[in-house]
Amino acid sequence: MDTSNVNELEQLGSFEISDQMLKLAQKNQRKNIFLNAGRGNPNWINKKARLAFNRLVEFGVQESERTLSQADLVGCPEKEGILKRFKHFLTAETETDHFLLEILDYTDGLKIDNEDLVKELIDGVLGNNYPVPSRVLKNSELILNQYLESTLYNGTKLADQTQIFPTEGGTAAIVYIFQSLKANKLIQPGDRIAINTPIFTPYLQIPELADYELVEVDLHSTEENHWDLLPEEIDRLNDAKVKALFIVNPSNPGSKALNSNALAAIREVVQKNPDLMIITDDVYGTFVEDFQTIYAVAPYNTLLVYSFSKLFGATGWRLGLIAAHKDNVFDRLIRQLPEKERAQLIKRYDLVVLEPEKLPFIERMVADSRSIGLYHTAGLSTPQQIMEVLFALTHLLAGDSDPYIETSRAIIAERYKELFAALQLPTDDGKENSKYYTLVNIYQLAEERYGKEFRHYLATHFEYMDFLKTLAEKEGVVLIDAVGFGAIAGELRVSEANLPAEDYRLIGHEILKVLKEYHDEFLAK
The missing domain is CATH 3.40.640.10 (Type I PLP-dependent aspartate aminotransferase-like (Major domain))
Incomplete structure (x- = not known):
C-alpha cells in the first residue's frame, strides 16, 4: 500500500486534502463508482421558495414596464397601488401563486403593511437599489x-x-x-x-x-x-x-x-x-x-x-x-x-x-x-x-409540523441507518443526534473486528492519512480527515447529505473491505 506523499498531505487543511482525494477517487484503480461523502452540500433543494422568487421577478418586470418601456430598458416599480396589482397578477390556481397569497395573509397577521412589503419584495428580487437600511431590509x-x-x-x-x-x-x-x-x-x-x-x-x-x-x-x-x-x-x-x-x-x-x-x-x-x-x-x-x-x-x-x-x-x-x-x-x-x-x-x-x-x-x-x-x-x-425571507416563509406558513423539514430529517436518518448497518455498528438514536455527519474511528473499528493487536499494528505502521488515501485511490470513496476538525487521528467524517441511501451502505462495505486488506497484510507479516 503506497504511502508516498502522505506526510505532505497532512500539512494541508481537511478540505484541501479532500480535493486531493477527489482526484484519486475519480480515477480509482478498481473502476468503482465514484462516491464523494466528503462535503456537506445536500443533494436536495427547496423548490417552493425558488419558484416564488421567479414569480416575483416576473411581476417586478411587468411593474417596471408601467413606468418606462423602451425595448429591454424598463423603469422601476411604483409603490402606490402595487398591492392591488400584485393580487390581480396572482391566481390561486397555481401552487406558487397560492403560496404568495398566503404570505400576504400571514404578514398581515404580523401587522406588516403589505403595500410596503410587496414593494420591498419586488425591489428586492430585481436588485434595483442598494440595501436600505444597509444592515437588513x-x-x-x-x-x-x-x-x-x-x-x-x-x-x-x-x-x-x-x-x-x-x-x-x-x-x-x-x-x-x-x-x-x-x-x-x-x-x-x-x-x-x-x-x-x-x-x-x-x-x-x-x-x-x-x-x-x-x-x-x-x-x-x-x-x-x-x-x-x-x-x-x-x-x-x-x-x-x-x-x-x-x-x-x-x-x-x-x-x-x-x-x-x-x-x-x-x-x-x-x-x-x-x-x-x-x-x-x-x-x-x-x-x-x-x-x-x-x-x-x-x-x-x-x-x-x-x-x-x-x-x-x-x-x-x-x-x-x-x-x-x-x-x-x-x-x-x-x-x-x-x-x-x-x-x-x-x-x-x-x-x-x-x-x-x-x-x-x-x-x-x-x-x-x-x-x-x-x-x-x-x-x-x-x-x-x-431569498432568505422566502425560505423562512415556507416554514412559517407550514407551521410546527413542517413536512419539508420532517422529510429532510427522514432522508438524513435513512442514510445514517444504512451506513451503520453496513459497518455493523450500533446507531445513536438520541434526539440530539442530527445525523448529518458521522465520525468513523478506523482504529476502533479495527479493534472491534480484528482485535487489539491489529489495531496497534495499523496505528504504528501507517500514517492515519494512509487509510483515507487508499479508500479513495482503490475504492473511489472520498471521506474527510477529521483531524483538521480537532478530532483524534483515525477519525474520518462521513457526510450523510449528498448521496442516495443505498450508496451509504456501499461506503460502509468499502471501508470494511479496505480494513480487511490491511488485516490480510498484517497476517502475512
Missing part, C-alpha cells in the same frame, strides 16, 4: 426573526428583542464577527478563547492566524461520550480569563446538539462569568427535533450565526445571518473600554455616524464588513435577502 428582518424564533428558540420569545445582519453565508458571518471583535478591542493577541472540539475547521484555523494570535482552550467532546459537551467541560468557562466561547451546535463533525444539561450549565456560567462572549453557529439546528440554541438561554452573551444553505439546498446562494440581542455584552464591554481605546473607536467610526460611541456592535460589523468608508453601500444583496 425592514420587513425582511421582522420575518427572519419569526423564523429564528420558530426553528431555534424552542419556545423562548426573542423575536421582538433581536436584531439581524444577513451575510454572504455562515462563513462570511464568521469572518465579520472575528474582524469586528478584534477591531473593537474585544479580543486581543494572547486572549484565551474556548472552543468545543471537534469543530468546523475555520474556528480552529482563524484564531491561530497572525491577525488574531489567540490562545485556545479546548473543551473536548469524545466518542466515548457520544460527542456530548459535558457539564464538567463547560465549568472551565467560569474562569474569567476565558474571554469567549466558539461553538457549532449541533456540532460539526460530531453532529450532536447540546442537551438540556449542557444548556443549563451554560446558563449558570454566564451568571458567574457575565463578560463571557459566546458565538454559536446553528446551521444544523433544524435537523434536530426540539432543538434549542444557546442564544435562547443566554441571549445577552450570545451572537447567533445561522445559514439557510443546508436545510434548503442553497450553498451557492450564500445565505446566512448574524443575530444579536438589542441589549448585549458586546456593547457593554465596548462602553467599558479604557478611555484611550474608546477614543480610537470613536475616531474609527466618526466617518459614517454622528455619534459613533452609540453605534451598536451589530452595526459596527456592518460597517467593518465594507471597510467602514463604504458603510452606506454595505449589506447583503437584496435578491439574497429576499
Whole structure:
C-alpha cells in the first residue's frame, strides 16, 4: 500500500486534502463508482421558495414596464397601488401563486403593511437599489426573526428583542464577527478563547492566524461520550480569563446538539462569568427535533450565526445571518473600554455616524464588513435577502409540523441507518443526534473486528492519512480527515447529505473491505 506523499498531505487543511482525494477517487484503480461523502452540500433543494422568487421577478418586470418601456430598458416599480396589482397578477390556481397569497395573509397577521412589503419584495428580487437600511431590509428582518424564533428558540420569545445582519453565508458571518471583535478591542493577541472540539475547521484555523494570535482552550467532546459537551467541560468557562466561547451546535463533525444539561450549565456560567462572549453557529439546528440554541438561554452573551444553505439546498446562494440581542455584552464591554481605546473607536467610526460611541456592535460589523468608508453601500444583496425571507416563509406558513423539514430529517436518518448497518455498528438514536455527519474511528473499528493487536499494528505502521488515501485511490470513496476538525487521528467524517441511501451502505462495505486488506497484510507479516 503506497504511502508516498502522505506526510505532505497532512500539512494541508481537511478540505484541501479532500480535493486531493477527489482526484484519486475519480480515477480509482478498481473502476468503482465514484462516491464523494466528503462535503456537506445536500443533494436536495427547496423548490417552493425558488419558484416564488421567479414569480416575483416576473411581476417586478411587468411593474417596471408601467413606468418606462423602451425595448429591454424598463423603469422601476411604483409603490402606490402595487398591492392591488400584485393580487390581480396572482391566481390561486397555481401552487406558487397560492403560496404568495398566503404570505400576504400571514404578514398581515404580523401587522406588516403589505403595500410596503410587496414593494420591498419586488425591489428586492430585481436588485434595483442598494440595501436600505444597509444592515437588513425592514420587513425582511421582522420575518427572519419569526423564523429564528420558530426553528431555534424552542419556545423562548426573542423575536421582538433581536436584531439581524444577513451575510454572504455562515462563513462570511464568521469572518465579520472575528474582524469586528478584534477591531473593537474585544479580543486581543494572547486572549484565551474556548472552543468545543471537534469543530468546523475555520474556528480552529482563524484564531491561530497572525491577525488574531489567540490562545485556545479546548473543551473536548469524545466518542466515548457520544460527542456530548459535558457539564464538567463547560465549568472551565467560569474562569474569567476565558474571554469567549466558539461553538457549532449541533456540532460539526460530531453532529450532536447540546442537551438540556449542557444548556443549563451554560446558563449558570454566564451568571458567574457575565463578560463571557459566546458565538454559536446553528446551521444544523433544524435537523434536530426540539432543538434549542444557546442564544435562547443566554441571549445577552450570545451572537447567533445561522445559514439557510443546508436545510434548503442553497450553498451557492450564500445565505446566512448574524443575530444579536438589542441589549448585549458586546456593547457593554465596548462602553467599558479604557478611555484611550474608546477614543480610537470613536475616531474609527466618526466617518459614517454622528455619534459613533452609540453605534451598536451589530452595526459596527456592518460597517467593518465594507471597510467602514463604504458603510452606506454595505449589506447583503437584496435578491439574497429576499431569498432568505422566502425560505423562512415556507416554514412559517407550514407551521410546527413542517413536512419539508420532517422529510429532510427522514432522508438524513435513512442514510445514517444504512451506513451503520453496513459497518455493523450500533446507531445513536438520541434526539440530539442530527445525523448529518458521522465520525468513523478506523482504529476502533479495527479493534472491534480484528482485535487489539491489529489495531496497534495499523496505528504504528501507517500514517492515519494512509487509510483515507487508499479508500479513495482503490475504492473511489472520498471521506474527510477529521483531524483538521480537532478530532483524534483515525477519525474520518462521513457526510450523510449528498448521496442516495443505498450508496451509504456501499461506503460502509468499502471501508470494511479496505480494513480487511490491511488485516490480510498484517497476517502475512
